[in-house]
Amino acid sequence: MHQGTDAITEHLLADLNEPQRQAVCHVEGPLLILAGPGSGKTRVVTRRAAYLAATVARPYQILAITFTNKAAREMRDRIDALGVGEGMTVATFHAFCARLLRIHADRAGISRNFTIFDTDDRRKLIKKAIEACNLSTTNWSPAAVESVISTAKNDMLTAEDYASDNLDWQQQSYARIFLCYEELLKKMNGVDFDDLLCRVARLIQADAELCGILEQQYKYMLIDEYQDTNAAQYAIARQLTKTHQNICATGDPDQSIYGWRGADISNILNFERDFKDATIVRLEQNYRSTQKILSAADVLIASNSQRKEKTLWTENDEGPAVVVMEHESGDDEARSIVRDIGSRIREGTQAREIGILYRINALSRSLEEAFLREGIPYSIARGVEFYNRREIKDVLAYARILVNPTDEIALFRIINTPTRGIGATTISRLVEQAKGHQISPLEAIYHEGVLAELGRSASKVRAFGALLQTLQPALKLPASQAMEYMMSHTGIRAMYRKEDIADETPLANLDELINAAATFEREHEGTTLVDWLEHAALISDVDIVTNENGAVTLMTLHAAKGLEFDNVYIVGLEDGLLPFRRHEEAGVDEEEERRLCFVGMTRARKRLTLSRARYRMRRGMTERTVKSPFLDELPRVEIEWTNCEGDARSRRSADLGRLPDDIEQWEIGSIVRHPVLGLGSIAMIHQHPRQTRVDVKFRDGSERSWVLEFADLERVDYDEIGDAF
């Protein structure tokens, strides 16, 4: 046993530098690992978890917390690969809290089958709450209410706490809405994202016994991205480690980019004050980027005042200069960058080693068009979009109502989906009746007295009630089969089959949902429908960044945290966009915006390109822009500025997405012209449901493929070019 342990620890300490080794070997007491970008943080954290498991602790005594599911999965995989991770708890804060609330539902005063309401559901519920307070949603914007409530919860204030503060008249209304919202949540057995954290934080503060049990179990706690913790997460960390003090926090104040979500950078800045006798390890050697990239990023971040001094250095090559490109318009920017990418790919760069980052999702559109036009594969990290799609939410709503019959958001989503003749009037009458009889809307559906009041619609409602009954067996099925059962028994699949014959995406998405559920089952043995719904509610964008298909990756700067690419392009370096400002008068947390830019720049291994446009279309209008102040903060030497002229495009953007007028004459063998590549002939045409793909063979023997609707191709008649071809 001892000999084995030595072998394992030796293996765990192999190829680490001195501070890394120090961090891995630290066992007892608080430890803060300040890890600069690319400093091998993940490696250190996983090795440390494994080291603990191999020396002083059993794996189940270790709790490792991350912020994204993707990070959790990666950490778990890497620990598993080290061969000692079996039984360790590796989860996101949210997933960990959700699980705790279910296990200790009775102590938390909540029903075990609670639903997690996503942002969409929450928005709907807030609207309901506003209306219930006899206020109008035009005067009281749900978005504003949402942020008031979310901010309060992140600071661990209950609705009652908020209401008991000294409030002006506007805040008093917010307080009423807040109280009402909480009541609705309670009635529906629902919790929102923020509740997961603050309910657990309050629970373990109030319930010393439970807290003791947890402290007993989790002897060692690791928290990644500590700079992004909010008050509730901080409280949880404090409570769970207050006795043994074995907290290991890793993070980097310079990468704190979630202040708008309640993250409090002072949590990491004050770590030494909060945890007595804390050891601090600085990981400053960068293994990722070239010297030029690192020094540009380092100079930029030096303008911030809220930091912990770090000296980033690297032994890597100097590398090519960081490039700043200035373009005429946003479209020019997109096309020029994509063309640049095209030539790099032709020179042998892997598409998957290229990332384009932007401050707001809206900037992806012109890039997307440019990619389609050039025929270069790309993928956009917008994972939640899948779980936010109508067809997906429909199916999940059916499952939700089975698990939690009080979930009215789900009920009203599907009561007339697919349409079954239960319209707005019937629904409001049903709600009235339910109130009158003091029963829930779902109970009302089965209540003869209520049905009698519904007149002709009664039979429809009765049929709906019967349908829900036939779904009951799905509760006992594995998640993927339950999903399949829902789709076929509710008529959802049939509905999407005939809705738009040409568009098969909804059906494909439904199949994909079954696949996702099957994958979930495989990865989590012995799970139920409740677990699957929880998983579906807590999944996010960054979790689904897949890069196996060898495509260029497009994503927001926020989503890019923790990733790296050989080539990085950051677009839209304009004042108001990066740093982002909502309106002229609204303030900016310029330091956080600068950190965001820093995060983006340090994603690059070999080549970094920053770009801006002089004119950019925003809210449908083209506006003159001002260069981002960040560009002027970069070191003057070693940056290469290029001025890119605008170019006339051969196809107007109004034509994009449409087939050319002479489409009947496009056939195999037709000659076509591409503005850059010249003449070629069509080798193959593939008809897909919504797009036509053409393969073109050029004279030099190379072959490229485009989506015709977006490609910059024109057909040329034989006699026009004579013998040239």
Add this chain to the structure above:
DNA sequence: AATATTCCCGTTTTT
């Protein structure tokens, strides 16, 4: 009751 149309709104980042 369901669908088609218009119009008006706002417009970050995400668990």
Add this chain to the structure above:
DNA sequence: CGGGAATATT
């Protein structure tokens, strides 16, 4: 420019 909600139409 695009989505959602209110309004008009079948």
